[in-house]
Amino acid sequence: MSNEAVFQAPAAAGTHHDVHGDHHGEHHHHETFITKYVFSQDHKMIAKQFLITGMVWAVLGGLMSVLFRLQIGYPDANFPWLQDLLGKWWAEGGKITPQAYYALVTTHGTVLVFFVLTAGLSGTFANFLIPLQVGARDMASPFMNMLSYWFFFTASVVMLSSIFVENGPFSGGWTAYPPLSALGDASPGSKTGMDLWLISMALFVVSSLLGGLNYIATVLNMRTKGMSMTRLPLTIWALFFTAVLGVLSFPVLFSGFILLIFDRNFGTSFYLSDIFVNGVGALPNEGGSAILYQHLFWFLGHPEVYIILLPAMGMVSEILSVNSRKPIFGYMAMIGSLFAIAILAFLVWAHHMFVTGLNPFLGSIFVLLTLLIAVPSAIKVFNWITTLWRGNIRFTPGMLFAIGFVSLFISGGLTGIWLGNSALDIHLHDTYFVIAHFHIVMGVASMFGMFAGIYHWFPKMYGRYLNNNLGYIHFWITIAGAYMIFWPMHYEGLAGMPRRYYDYSVWESFKQFADLNRFISTVAMIVFAVQILFLVNFFYSIFKGRKVTTQNPWGSNTLEWTTPINPGHGNWVGEIPEVYRWAYDYGKDGKEFIPQTKPIGDDESHH
């Protein structure tokens, strides 16, 4: 089925969208503000909607971390203006209250993992890059794609509203383990806040599934002529595996949530047993197992880590190759390692549960499977470095962030080997060592992948460039800051400092870290401020940035740079170009780059 045939059969599966058959490309008659900017079915606009919504959440989530770092770094200080700003519930007498602290930690985690690094990252770039790089006019189902965004938007609104309810947002940790999440009486945040959290997350799962289905169908079915799977850029491979992971793991989380909803609202005992709540008394629930929730949660939770990381890996592979002016090293090995990571993602969930009383024999199997992930990860790192090796490197801001990603992935990945060992995990579990590990390897690294993607594809998104100097400032302060924030946390964790505590200054063992905590908090504030600088750059450049004057500013081989500078809905004017080669012919036969659309010449050495 060709792309046009899909466009011309809008009623095929109950979807109704405009028929573009007769007038592709830039000629659009009936576009109003609503259909162009709000209920748009153009994948590029939906990508921008995901990106900007993700940015709003990144600012809110980041601000939350600044607030709770204020408490950790300055446990004795009072900031009366905080109460004026946030109100009594959040900051009574200018000090973050314990309840607010847990609410902030929980919401920070939920928002960053799901709304920023899942929706904001793969929502943005899967939408933007898949049709453009495989050579399709839009997604398999633009209507479902639009629904995907609006489900995400509704989820966002619900989550945002939970911040303003009387008892505050959910405060039992982003993993929402029962019984804290299952019993309204367990804590203030477990009341309305948790209801809203669950509604929001259920909507979010629907959004992810709608998006993921579309990404898979588009990659497999809508590639242009000549674009075989092994000619796809690695970005597409990574986004494809991301979508597969999401489609297979989010439903399991959803089933976990359904059981949780029944425990919360209909008195069942899936997760609850032998519970005594202070002020309420003993509960009648019997026979439930809280560990069951952990299994269901982490069966999503671990693939979720790769849902976050793989898009960043794909974009970094592409950006490193383009800006090294060299083919990616080990293209097939890169695909193979993505595949291996995607498979292993489903086989390691219990390494989050080593201290739940898991059978040690079973634990050792999960240790083995977990450590196996080091193999594909090391292959990828090796290939990134060998792609850089003797390359003709152009240090654009996008390239710097891509290199920064590799650095962070190595640093964070190595501590993964520590944590993957069940024996070491007994000591390190729930300490700052874990916080340091996953923030570096998953959080900051993926943020770097996202920044790399934004700097690199901004010219395609808006037809303008981001300001380079601001980009360099953004990069250097962020990478230095990321290491200054998270590196010291390894020492705190090794010393046994647990995560999620409200005030470490009352613990004799952790008093030694008072200065270190203050240092981390201060750096966190600086890094946050620099992200605001990036946002200023972003929004200023949308309207006033330097204009892109050539179709292919980076000298890149992939198809998105064969579209007009400001592509309309339908992407290409006239026919979709045909593809004759893979995406990585850089520096071949003395030519700097050969786009995928150029037929193989007689004089070429090999292909």
Place this chain on the structure above:
Amino acid sequence: MLLSDNMTEEKRIHPHKFTLWVAMGSIVMMFAGLTSAYIVKKNQSSWLEFELPKIFWYSTLVILLSSVTIHLAGKSFKAREMGRYRNLITITAGLGVLFMVLQVLGFQNLEQRNIALTGVKSNSAASFLFVITGLHMLHVLGGVIAILVIFIRAYAGRVKQYSSISIDLVSTYWHFVDILWIYLFIFYNWIG
């Protein structure tokens, strides 16, 4: 642009069909998650053993029969026997509704036997049965709604529909919820 390469044209299935297959894979994962949770829970303490409602046998027959009728409906559509097609999808939708009614009667049967499905007196064995079967019912309901949509289109369409994609999609999905129920039925009776 029609693909000049006919081989490619034949090889590739319609994107919407493909999307449906992936979506079904996704639904399978949800039920796999729930039934494995069922097994984990069953092997722990205080699991109530009880006999399944007999009426589930009838609902199984009904949903099997509905798969036959929707299959015949698809054949009639392709043979352009529109009258027969309308009758058959109407029967299919009716059987779908009957299936849901029978499931609800099954739940009532359990409640009458003092096996609570929800509430603090419930055992998670019965709750699991209720939640999993109920979720499956919701998926059947989705199928019924999809049939209604193509049904209305069969009557009210201003433009004659010659494309069999809609009926193919609905029929595939309907067989899927049928097989899903068969799996659950076997699971409750002999595996779980």
